[in-house]
Amino acid sequence: MSGIDVDEFGSLVERPEAGVRRDSQERWARLVAPAGALGRPAELADWLAAVQGVVPVRPITRPRVLVFAGDHGVAALDVSVRPAGSAVELARAVLDGTAPVAVLARQYGATVRLVDLALDCDEAELPADVTAHRVRRGSGRLDIEDALSAEEAEQAFRTGMALADEEADSGTDLVLLGDLSVGGTTVAGVLIAALCGTDASVVTGRGSGIDDLTWMRKCAAIRDGLRRARPVLGDQLALLAAVGGADFAAITGFLLQAAVRKLPVVLDGVVSAACGLVAQRIAFRAPDWWLAGHVSGEPGQAKALDRISLEPLLDFSLHTGSAVGALMALPLLQAAAALSAELPDPKAAAEADAGPGSEPDPAPAV
Numbered sequence: 001m002s003g004i005d006v007d008e009f010g011s012l013v014e015r016p017e018a019g020v021r022r023d024s025q026e027r028w029a030r031l032v033a034p035a036g037a038l039g040r041p042a043e044l045a046d047w048l049a050a051v052q053g054v055v056p057v058r059p060i061t062r063p064r065v066l067v068f069a070g071d072h073g074v075a076a077l078d079v080s081v082r083p084a085g086s087a088v089e090l091a092r093a094v095l096d097g098t099a100p101v102a103v104l105a106r107q108y109g110a111t112v113r114l115v116d117l118a119l120d121c122d123e124a125e126l127p128a129d130v131t132a133h134r135v136r137r138g139s140g141r142l143d144i145e146d147a148l149s150a151e152e153a154e155q156a157f158r159t160g161m162a163l164a165d166e167e168a169d170s171g172t173d174l175v176l177l178g179d180l181s182v183g184g185t186t187v188a189g190v191l192i193a194a195l196c197g198t199d200a201s202v203v204t205g206r207g208s209g210i211d212d213l214t215w216m217r218k219c220a221a222i223r224d225g226l227r228r229a230r231p232v233l234g235d236q237l238a239l240l241a242a243v244g245g246a247d248f249a250a251i252t253g254f255l256l257q258a259a260v261r262k263l264p265v266v267l268d269g270v271v272s273a274a275c276g277l278v279a280q281r282i283a284f285r286a287p288d289w290w291l292a293g294h295v296s297g298e299p300g301q302a303k304a305l306d307r308i309s310l311e312p313l314l315d316f317s318l319h320t321g322s323a324v325g326a327l328m329a330l331p332l333l334q335a336a337a338a339l340s341a342e343l344p345d346p347k348a349a350a351e352a353d354a355g356p357g358s359e360p361d362p363a364p365a366v
Helices: 006-012 018-031 041-054 073-077 087-095 100-107 150-171 182-197 212-232 235-242 245-262 270-282 298-309 322-326 330-342 345-356
Strands: 063-071 111-118 176-183 265-267 290-292
Touching: 018 041, 018 345, 041 182, 041 330, 063 073, 063 087, 063 100, 063 150, 063 298, 073 150, 073 182, 073 212, 087 100, 087 176, 087 270, 100 111, 100 322, 100 330, 111 150, 111 245, 150 212, 150 235, 150 245, 150 345, 176 182, 176 245, 176 270, 176 322, 176 330, 182 212, 182 235, 182 245, 182 270, 182 298, 212 235, 235 270, 265 270, 270 298
Parallel strands: 063 111, 063 176, 176 265, 265 290
Antiparallel strands: none
């Protein structure tokens, strides 16, 4: 189907530095007593040490919020509180600084980058740098047709890879990954149910706050999407073309190339978890470079994160997208990095006091 050999990611993605992680763990034993006193922050510092390849951890100084945006044809089935094709309104709020993610990014010192992959609006309605990577306008209705053509799926996947390279080359040291769409949780439900071998009802959540009747429509749409997904489960790009969307294909490409580039990523909600599940099928080591920011309340997210062995950092009952949950985890990661970098190390202090080339004091005469 594609000119991309996704199997190459299996060999290109390496694991984070296990030896460095052990050095970090041993260092905590000297820094803090009793053992394990700093709990999860110390574990996060060990992860940061492994992905950075250095002990003590370097401070997180250039965090980037990266939000992938797109509309989905399945929204025409009234599976969301928001009307189909209205994600552009959410995008404008991010751009004008009034969206929750923009407020928190200012508070935490992160920059926000919004990327339009498939918003259902005229390109002239948004800045050129936002629409520069658009693959198409909206997507096909996954219950009756492919969301993307094979060529569009490849283009979106390559766009995600290119964005990972751009962020790594620009000095970004942590990505807070988000999505912005209408119909996206339905798409995520199809992918997760297909890859986990579960029924639609198991992964159908309340998304934007839907009522029971809307939930039933959403569940039916996921069930119909599953019928179209199962025949292409062995080909991840074909799967993304059949029942995904340009934003999903781009996020998947981004996650894989970020792992290749050793760029750590914090996932947000069910959409990034679904893309992570697809990416894991391509390169099983890739999840070692990711963290799960929070519990979104979507049953599909819990299913996907369990499959890729990621435990969410926070449970604040957040039910919004756009990387808000991932961004809420940033202060915890910054605290972990600061503790690793700034707590005094008795061993290092003793070596500094001894000076280069110094000999140990002779044993006292008996």
